[in-house]
Amino acid sequence: MIPLRDNIDSRTTPYVNYALIAICVVVFLFQIGDETGRMIERFGMIPGRVAHPDTPVMIRDQQIVVTPVGYMLEEFERPAERSPVPAWLTLLTCVFLHGGWLHLIGNMLFLWIFGDNVEDRLGHVRYALFYLVAGVVASLVHLLSGPESTIPTIGASGAVAGVMGAYLLLYPHAKVLTVIPIFFFLHMMVIPAPFFLGIWFVLQFFQGVASVGSVQSGGVAWWAHIGGFVLGFVVIWICKQRSWLSPAVVEVRPRTSRFGQYRVRRRRDW
DSSP: OEEEEESBOOSSOOHHHHHHHHHHHHHHHHHHTOSSOOHHHHHSBOHHHHHSTTSOOEEEEEEEEEETTEEEEEEEEEEOOOOSSOGGGHHHHGGGOOSSHHHHHHHHHHHHHHHHHHHHHHOHHHHHHHHHHHHHHHHHHHHHHOTTOOSOBOOSHHHHHHHHHHHHHHOTTOEEEEEEEETTEEEEEEEEHHHHHHHHHHHHHHHHHHHTTOSOOTTOOHHHHHHHHHHHHHHHHHHHHHTOSOOOOOOOOOEEOTTSOEEOSSBOOO
16 A cells, blocks of 8 residues: 555644755765775664674675676675774664665655644644654664674664554544555545555554564564554653643534535545
């Protein structure tokens, strides 16, 4: 399911959300310009390096080998690139790295759609802290799920999952315009946000359970997604109990005009 937009307007300009997206894009451009291609190893979160900061980490790599019949890829182990920051800090720096354009666009699309509304309720400063903490906790959960792994972990998915968990509790009546690919056709549907986010979380959970005990989980940090989502939900629940949130967007009940259309302020309705 690919979300396109939701039907909740933001009353404030989401400066922090814009800044987070811009930072991720700029960092990715630096990744593209990295001639060595080792930026991910330097700033990505390698569980084994965080768990054993004084022990060199060996990672798998590939090289092209010339054979009598042509060329082939050969796997070998080598020491990971030394990180210029402390190992524990990579729990945060990895949140701003991405593995490719699709990885970046996917995360930023979800952040664009759901982040502005969460920032609207939390406020700019609290939202910035919330996002960073969600990213760190997501990285930590992934670390605990496989502390000996030597595979670099990158991506904003965990932090974005925290935003999604917060959105679920903040806007239980919201709707999401969604594109659903079915075979070779694209179908657009309006889906209740709790259903969209709930299905997403259930898929992450089952994939995470299936990956338990596996050295590799298909290149996806499922438990980081789960940890971020749960943290976001819990933090917003606490904020609601403490009355630390801005009032919700005022919804005006639709009024039928003589043309049978609906007029709604501060909310789009499909």
